[in-house]
Amino acid sequence: GENVEQHPSTLSVQEGDSAVIKCTYSDSASNYFPWYKQELGKGPQLIIDIRSNVGEKKDQRIAVTLNKTAKHFSLHITETQPEDSAVYFCAASNDYKLSFGAGTTVTVRA
Amino acid sequence: DAGITQSPRYKITETGRQVTLMCHQTWSHSYMFWYRQDLGHGLRLIYYSAAADITDKGEVPDGYVVSRSKTENFPLTLESATRSQTSVYFCASSVSPRGEQYFGPGTRLTVT
Numbered sequence: 001g002e003n004v005e006q007h008p009s010t011l012s013v014q015e016g017d018s019a020v021i022k023c024t025y026s027d028s029a030s031n032y033f034p035w036y037k038q039e040l041g042k043g044p045q046l047i048i049d050i051r052s053n054v055g056e057k058k059d060q061r062i063a064v065t066l067n068k069t070a071k072h073f074s075l076h077i078t079e080t081q082p083e084d085s086a087v088y089f090c091a092a093s094n095d096y097k098l099s100f101g102a103g104t105t106v107t108v109r110a
Numbered sequence: 111d112a113g114i115t116q117s118p119r120y121k122i123t124e125t126g127r128q129v130t131l132m133c134h135q136t137w138s139h140s141y142m143f144w145y146r147q148d149l150g151h152g153l154r155l156i157y158y159s160a161a162a163d164i165t166d167k168g169e170v171p172d173g174y175v176v177s178r179s180k181t182e183n184f185p186l187t188l189e190s191a192t193r194s195q196t197s198v199y200f201c202a203s204s205v206s207p208r209g210e211q212y213f214g215p216g217t218r219l220t221v222t
Contacts, residue, residue: 001169006152032208043200043213044153089152096141096160096207097168100152 002027004092006101014109019077021104023090026071030092033066033073038087038103047088048075080108113137116201116214123191124222131186131217133201141204142184143168143211144176146197153200159184160207191221 003026013019025033031052036044050057050064050073057064061080066073073092077084085108091098114135123129133142140161145153155168157176165176173195175187184203188195198218202211 004152034210036213041215043202043215045213046210049210093208096204097155097158098153098211099169100154102150102152 002030002092002094002099004090004099004101006090006104008104009102010105010107012107012109013080015080015082017080019075019080019084019106019108021075021088021090021106022072023074023092023101024070024072025092025099027092027094028068028071029094032093033064034091034093034098035062035064035075036089036091036100038089040086044089077106080106082108082110084108114201114203114212114214116199116217118217119215120218122220122222125192126190129188129191129219131188131199131201131219133184133186133214135182135184135201135203135212137203137205137212138181139203139205139212140181141207141211142178143202143204144174144184144186145200145202146170146195147200147216148197156186156199188219191219193221195219196221 034049038044063076090101143158144156159165159178201214204211
């Protein structure tokens with residue numbers, strides 16, 4: 001099955017700086033790569049996703065890049081704000097079964 | 111406008127007891143999922159369902175049973191709870207196979 005590795009496990013950034021989270025996957029057939037944000041005491045919520053026919057996708061301050069050859073994808077958050085503090089999960093899928101990374105706890109320092 | 115709800119939100123049970131976690135969605139989404147979340151493992155898929163009366167195993171199905179007699183409900187049963195099943199359980203639903211999954215608020219289960 002699919003194996004997704006996510007790094008780093010924790011990330012502390014100064015407000016206004018950028019944050020980058022990286023994931024690798026093992027199954028070359030995977031073609032859907034979503035990112036979820038989980039706030040304390042809540043369920044995960046989709047923030048952005050990318051499909052294998054696209055190399056990069058942006059939505060305001062967040063962007064995701066995909067390198068299918070190297071089998072890795074990354075989440076970039078620019079101009080971080082306190083409300084960006086949360087746990088972020090990457091995932092990969094080639095059907096409707098998502099395989100998640102272990103998560104990255106992002107803390108934005110004021 | 112309830113979306114997807116889970117009950118109970120917190121549950122403490124003893125080893126060997128049967129416990130059922132409920133999941134209800136109001137969107138009539140075809141696909142529903144159960145995940146467990148443990149520190150260091152992210153979310154792992156337990157079972158999923160593509161439609162009423164259609165269910166299949168995920169990554170960690172042992173010790174769990176699901177049913178889906180109605181589109182909106184997807185209960186998860188631990189037939190004989192073990193301490194290793196102490197976890198936070200999330201239910202999710204989606205309208206399409208590779209679309210956004212909408213997660214419920216979770217159930218924190220402790221098995222003593």
